[in-house]
Amino acid sequence: MTHHPQSSPQFYLTAPTLCPYLESQFERKIFAHLVDGKAAELNDHLSQSGFRRSQNIAYRPACETCHACISVRVLVKEFNRARSMQRVWLRNRNLISSAHKAQASTEQFTLFRRYVDARHRAGGMSDMGILEYAMMVEDTHVNTQVIEYRRRRPGPLTDKTSDGVLVAAALTDVMTDGLSMVYSFYDPDDRGTSLGTLMILDHINRAQALKLPYVYLGYWVEGSRKMQYKIRFTPQEHLGINGWERRG
Template sequence: MTQHSRNTPQFYLTAPTPCPYLEGFQERKVFTHLVGDKAGELNDLLTHGGFRRSQSIAYRPACDLCRACVSVRVIAGEFEPSRNLRKVLHRNADLVGEMRNAVPTSEQYSIFRAYLDARHHDGGMADMTVLDYAMMVEDTHVTTRIVEYRRRTDSGEQGGELVAAALTDVLGDGLSMVYSFFDPDVDDRSLGTFMILDHIARARSMGLPYVYLGYWIEGSSKMSYKARFLPQQRLSPNGWLRVDATGIAAQD
């Protein structure tokens, strides 16, 4: 029998299931395990090829009749926020973000639970317990951080109320936003958008060229917000294509 090293990825294909984004379509995914000493290198390589990470699994859509899911990454060094995005930054100027080791807390879970109940009560994560949340944060063999966003205290320092958090992988060429969530009671702050803007600024300050946002699907209202962050690159069969404010794509 052939023996495979933990550092040799084996790929598997899921059975078809209803697509959560496009009605009437079936989705399939190809996935592999991110384990062993080379997990970080493999995660970098697979992310460049359109994979996403979930705990110790890297996956990519592999649907039979559809190629709607398109990987998107923002070009951090060239990004300039639009007037509307600057308003989001101003609206959240009282928040302070801190990138910390990926350690789950009850405070995080409280907001995570409220976020799921308000936004995704019928989704695949709706029944996640505090232990499930801990596994989502801790079950990683790659460089993962959690960015917490808190209100400033009266002294102007961090340490106030937690309002949002983002689980983030630090790649060789960027930050990959694995999952973000926020207090639904402050929905008027546009915190999802704010966290992306903050990650773009963080990537730039860290000398990293990209922020990976996952999949964008043209025509999907759930994914439309990702097209606001320009210039960006979208993964095509011919490689990463640049998309700027003119809407014209050119091969990177």
């Protein structure tokens, strides 16, 4: 029998379930618990190996017949906005972004529910209540922030985030080599402003300011229209059998 030191993570495998991204496919995940004390270090190592965090669990796909999920991270130092992205940035000049500790609010939850009901009504979060939302945000043993985006009301510019209407938010882990966008959501009625793109651009700016080399975007799922936006942010790296490889 092989004995593992207690500091080594124990990995588990889920049973097959229907894939939420590709029809007629089943997904399985391998996961480990992020234990307090070693959680931040373990989360860093696992994220660099293609894992994602959900509360105090790190997971990655372990599907038997499909390998469409590809971990993606943006090369921050070399990133230059395309013209279309620069237009998005300028279009949202009246947005104020601010980082807060990982604490849920009723205002966030109201926006989250509107987003899920409009965009992911059949998804796994469709029946999430405020207590489950609070756990998603606050149940973390790593350095996690909530980045809020507020549309400033007309009038003199102030530094009070309460002077704007909350239109988007991102749950973000601050790691030793980058920012990991765990989950983000936005006002589905704020049309023509491309808030999803705006949040990624803002995270790239934040990583540059912190001198962090990467922004982790999670999984790009080849063949899924929902995930196509992720490969627009170049140059980036994809994790494959030979490690992280440059794309774009």
